[in-house]
Amino acid sequence: MFSARSSPQSRRTYSLLAVLLSSVAGAVNAMGFVALGAHASHMSGNMATLGESLAQGRWDTARLPAQLMGVFVAGAFCATGLLDASRHRTRGRHVAALLVELFVLGGVGVGLASMPDARAPVLLWGFA
Numbered sequence: 448m449f450s451a452r453s454s455p456q457s458r459r460t461y462s463l464l465a466v467l468l469s470s471v472a473g474a475v476n477a478m479g480f481v482a483l484g485a486h487a488s489h490m491s492g493n494m495a496t497l498g499e500s501l502a503q504g505r506w507d508t509a510r511l512p513a514q515l516m517g518v519f520v521a522g523a524f525c526a527t528g529l530l531d532a533s534r535h536r537t538r539g540r541h542v543a544a545l546l547v548e549l550f551v552l553g554g555v556g557v558g559l560a561s562m563p564d565a566r567a568p569v570l571l572w573g574f575a
Contacts, residue, residue: 464541475552490519 493512500509529544 471548490516493519 493515497509497512497516500506500512525547526544529547530540533540533543
């Protein structure tokens with residue numbers, strides 16, 4: 448983590464990690480929007496869509512944003528658990544969480560390549 452006592456090497460490493468993770472989030476969101484017209488990695492739009500749909504009583508359009516929110520929360524719990532389990536490590540705390548992300552996104556890509564007719568919501572579940 449950043450702190451006043453962090454070494455310059457640690458600050459550079461965490462800065463690089465922040466840039467890489469935000470780039471991945473932006474790319475995943477852009478791919479989901481281009482492919483399916485829905486935001487996948489940024490939950491504020493999904494929460495707004497869910498609220499609008501529920502307020503208007505459109506249960507069919509509320510289903511996908513609700514699923515995406517649920518998968519996003521499950522992923523956040525998973526990442527928190529992985530980071531908590533690796534808190535004793537001085538280096539490489541984020542490796543397990545990043546590997547899970549890599550395998551999930553890779554699995555979604557392979558799954559969709561093998562099932563060309565499968566689109567939403569499978570793609571968005573994987574991206575969320």
